[in-house]
Amino acid sequence: MTGTRSTRWPQGRYSALALLRGALGGHRHWGRAWRAAEPRPSYDVVIIGGGAHGLATAYYLASQHGIRNVAVVEKGWIGGGNTGRNTTIVRSNYRQAPLQRLLEHSLKLWEGLSDELNYNVMFSPRGALFLGHSDADMTRLAERGDSLRAMGIDAELMDVDAVRRLVPLLDFSPHARWPIQGGMIQHRGGTARHDAVAWGYARAADNLGVDVIENCEVTGFVREGDRVTGIATTRGTIAAGKVAICVAGNSGHVAGLAGLRLPIESHTLQAYVTEPVKPMIDTVIMSQSLHCYISQSDKGGIVAGGDPDGFPSYAQRGQPVRLEDAIAQAIALVPALSRLRMVRCWSGVTDMSFDGSPIIGDLPLRNLHINGGWCYGGFKATPGSGHLYAHHLATGQPHPIAAPFDLARFAQGRTIDEAGVGPMPQHR
Numbered sequence: 040m041t042g043t044r045s046t047r048w049p050q051g052r053y054s055a056l057a058l059l060r061g062a063l064g065g066h067r068h069w070g071r072a073w074r075a076a077e078p079r080p081s082y083d084v085v086i087i088g089g090g091a092h093g094l095a096t097a098y099y100l101a102s103q104h105g106i107r108n109v110a111v112v113e114k115g116w117i118g119g120g121n122t123g124r125n126t127t128i129v130r131s132n133y134r135q136a137p138l139q140r141l142l143e144h145s146l147k148l149w150e151g152l153s154d155e156l157n158y159n160v161m162f163s164p165r166g167a168l169f170l171g172h173s174d175a176d177m178t179r180l181a182e183r184g185d186s187l188r189a190m191g192i193d194a195e196l197m198d199v200d201a202v203r204r205l206v207p208l209l210d211f212s213p214h215a216r217w218p219i220q221g222g223m224i225q226h227r228g229g230t231a232r233h234d235a236v237a238w239g240y241a242r243a244a245d246n247l248g249v250d251v252i253e254n255c256e257v258t259g260f261v262r263e264g265d266r267v268t269g270i271a272t273t274r275g276t277i278a279a280g281k282v283a284i285c286v287a288g289n290s291g292h293v294a295g296l297a298g299l300r301l302p303i304e305s306h307t308l309q310a311y312v313t314e315p316v317k318p319m320i321d322t323v324i325m326s327q328s329l330h331c332y333i334s335q336s337d338k339g340g341i342v343a344g345g346d347p348d349g350f351p352s353y354a355q356r357g358q359p360v361r362l363e364d365a366i367a368q369a370i371a372l373v374p375a376l377s378r379l380r381m382v383r384c385w386s387g388v389t390d391m392s393f394d395g396s397p398i399i400g401d402l403p404l405r406n407l408h409i410n411g412g413w414c415y416g417g418f419k420a421t422p423g424s425g426h427l428y429a430h431h432l433a434t435g436q437p438h439p440i441a442a443p444f445d446l447a448r449f450a451q452g453r454t455i456d457e458a459g460v461g462p463m464p465q466h467r
């Protein structure tokens with residue numbers, strides 16, 4: 040990918056030299072990472088939602104397309120939605136080819152993101168391992184691995200001994216509740232620091248002139264016939280050439296303010312973290328049979344999650360029974376976790392689309408666009424999602440990688456696979 044076109048960094052470029060200078064001067068020279076922008080009367084593009092997807096979209100609009108008269112409008116604080124609530128897993132080893140292409144595009148951007156943003160997003164390619172618990176699981180993993188490799192995406196099938204060498208703390212005993220037969224790993228997958236991603240994009244976008252406006256809730260749309268011309272907010276009306284919705288679990292509600300109904304339901308998903316311990320798990324462990332995922336944060340806590348609640352809700356609070364399931368599943372896989380104390384649990388509201396895939400593109404009103412439906416897997420897509428959405432907003436055309444993810448597929452009864460998939464695009 041190309042880097043940013045600006046190197047001015049008025050708030051100061053982060054570097055080893057700047058740190059050294061700060062150490063000598065009592066660290067008094069650091070400015071704000073981004074301005075506390077006030078809303079202006081009009082913008083070329085207004086993005087609703089200051090999660091990492093919205094901020095990434097603003098950054099790529101400015102850096103790749105030169106569109107800098109942009110505002111990101113956030114009802115709370117940036118990164119306070121699902122961006123700051125997820126379990127930070129990043130990978131591209133999905134089953135369907137259009138998702139493989141999209142998430143591989145994203146993974147390649149992750150690989151250079153800290154340098155590009157001049158902000159350490161702590162991308163840690165420690166490997167993302169799927170466990171296989173049965174012959175059927177292993178066959179499915181082998182098939183998926185084959186399709187990934189055919190797309191040029193790394194995938195390695197592992198037998199049980201290889202898995203044991205990688206994660207010796209898994210339960211390999213003959214009485215294990217979920218016996219392990221092997222696994223499939225993507226070595227380039229891993230984790231990233233979620234809030235740093237929001238902060239990094241906010242700082243880089245602000246640096247290019249984007250207004251990041253916090254504590255500003257969108258309460259309605261300004262329309263002329265079937266054309267959207269602006270938004271109503273708790274801090275006044277803002278005119279906009281284009282309005283880009285990017286609000287994850289609030290997609291249905293915000294689209295509803297424009298009189299639209301989306302094929303998206305909002306469901307609560309929980310996660311939890313234990314007290315910090317010395318390094319014990321140095322890869323991401325996932326089991327699709329259990330829908331359980333476990334990793335160890337850089338601070339030492341074991342981070343894990345499980346199933347969504349399974350019914351629509353806007354409550355950022357999950358069912359205790361689901362949390363109990365998630366804990367039981369993690370302990371069944373790694374029995375040593377039973378000795379740890381849980382220090383925090385939380386939940387987010389995810390935007391579950393009806394085919395489990397995102398929607399990137401136009402809505403039925405002119406100048407109104409959507410990026411949502413990421414379900415419980417959108418963090419890994421952040422750079423790719425922002426990059427592709429920015430392309431759409433700037434050019435008025437879907438990027439070829441994003442073309443299968445239009446809203447029209449639901450009305451036409453088309454699957455994302457039916458859009459046709461070309462070869463993996465080459466990065467510049």
Ligand SMILES: Cc1cc2nc3c(=O)[nH]c(=O)nc-3n(C[C@H](O)[C@H](O)[C@H](O)COP(=O)(O)OP(=O)(O)OC[C@H]3O[C@@H](n4cnc5c(N)ncnc54)[C@H](O)[C@@H]3O)c2cc1C
Nearest residue numbers: 088090091092114120121122126128257287387417418419
């Ligand atoms: C517990 C949990 C675990 C997860 N684990 C993973 C994982 O391991 N890997 C992965 O890839 N994905 C994971 N996800 C999914 C991932 O977090 C989301 O798909 C992704 O963060 C969505 O990013 P976003 O920027 O679109 O959303 P958000 O960060 O939610 O941003 C949307 C923003 O819009 C704002 N907003 C809403 N309504 C309005 C309004 N009316 N006006 C102004 N602003 C508004 C919100 O305040 C919010 O800040 C997980 C999600 C949860 C909840």
